[in-house]
Amino acid sequence: MSLADVQEPKNSSGSLTSPENRLTAPMNTSFILSPSRQFSYEDGPVPSLPTPRYVRVRIVATGLCGSDVRIARCGLHPITLGHESAGIVDACGSDVKGLSVGDRVALEPGVGCNTCETCRSGRYNLCESMQFAATPPYNGTLSTFYCLPEECCYKLPSHISFREGALVEPLSIAVHCCGLAGSLQGRSVAVFGAGPIGLLCCAVAQAFGAAKVVVIDAVAPRLSFATDFGADDVYMMEAGFPETNAQKVLEKAGLDAGFDVVIDATGAEPCINCGVAALKRGGVFVQAGLGSPNIAFPIGQICDKEATLKGSFRYGPGDYKLAIQLLESNRIQLDSLITHEFAFSNAEQAFQNVADRVGIKSLIFGPGIDRAFAEGRTEQHTRVSDLPRL
Structure with missing residues (x-):
């Protein structure tokens, strides 16, 4: 993205002043x-x-x-x-x-x-x-x-x-997203995307009692950060068929039947397709990331698995309050x-x-x-x- 030159505010004499150093009337x-x-x-x-x-x-x-x-x-x-x-x-x-x-x-x-x-x-x-x-x-x-x-x-x-x-704002998004998945106590969770929202979904899933949380991304430094941030395991996305990636991540996680819950925080078609492939029969898929508005989506797999597909949009009643409580109790830092x-x-x-x-x-x-x-x-x-x- 090409960003243009910044224009600093001008004082009454027309000269530029830094917003950190102005000593004028409140503005x-x-x-x-x-x-x-x-x-x-x-x-x-x-x-x-x-x-x-x-x-x-x-x-x-x-x-x-x-x-x-x-x-x-x-x-x-x-x-x-x-x-x-x-x-x-x-x-x-x-x-x-x-x-x-x-x-x-x-x-x-x-x-x-x-x-x-x-x-x-x-x-x-x-x-x-x-x-x-x-x-x-x-x-x-x-x-x-x-x-x-x-x-x-x-x-x-x-x-x-x-x-x-x-x-607290992005943390509330993660709280809302994880809440849509239902009870996470003792469940396996795959989070696609190791950006801020994906990492926070990982942290919230852990705080909500998930038994195993695996973070998947295509950027090695972010996966390294996810490990330090509390992910039980990480997986580097590879080029190729979604089913191949899904099989590899399940083998790495030690899960035969699939993940109970998949949260996609990328909006990227390869991640979404891999996530659906890695989802357990009867599992819950939550879409949080916003990418292209139109993608090739494996709706047939959702039907075959009788899975629940949920969209997640920002946050609702109680999400900010719960996010604050998670911080207050130090369950999330x-x-x-x-x-x-x-x-x-x-x-x-x-x-x-x-x-x-x-x-x-x-x-x-x-x-x-x-x-x-x-x-x-x-x-x-x-x-x-x-x-x-x-």
Whole structure:
């Protein structure tokens, strides 16, 4: 992906200033993608609370994922990017009951309408009117401030840093995905893809009691990371027929009948076909990765095995709460996933990093934020008064 030159915000005299060093009146600095796929920094007013039940959050850390890069490649609308964020509550509406200024929170970046049939039935992730951060036309979280309803902000455990808090969003995706598979206690699970979502699915499956979790990928360094991250075994995808790869991975895992559960976090046709071939009769196949919208899919095998095929989309009620509980109990630890970190002024480089598939997870610190502050794990060490002036 070719990324354009970054344009830094200008001060009143017209000269360029770094978003980390401005000492002006409070502003909301945002990282913008233009329709011509150019990145720039833009200053705007601090956002007001849309309703009395909203809170305003000072963004401390934001993670990047593949969907951010896909949006950057399209560049169809001017938009603020980013949706995996954590920060500090900066202001509360009059109807907010459970949060206070200074609370450290992870952000759930989608707001459903709460009135449609899917929302009212408890599946708000399927809301057709969902306002999801960095999904056109809605702006994302790569800015100084971001506003959300109280119910979309979750307090971080005292021992969890903002850096890790930014990864609650992808962790919730993994929680949702594994939850769709049903009880994993004592079951065998194959996870295709050793990127952030696949690795988190591996960790969640382990936390949910899976007897064996095998991670499959075509990139050796990522498989090595998966071994260190808790996979019971790994398998390197080879060129050739899906059935051949499936047989080899089953032999390596010591499974004759197949995996009870297969989770595909790649969206790649060879992985999907291999996963279906490696699935046990009567097993569950969960599709989490988004690749080409149209692929050759072995639907006949799904029928022959009377397998259950489920699509997984983001996260739903209870997923964020459970993700936080997994962190609070230390059953899952996220710090090792963060391999690259960038100042807000280097946000474009972070996008290039993800586009080039460098490392596992890249983070961007908010305007005026450095790593030392983002590493803060309690309100005592991350007070609003300690934030850099804007």
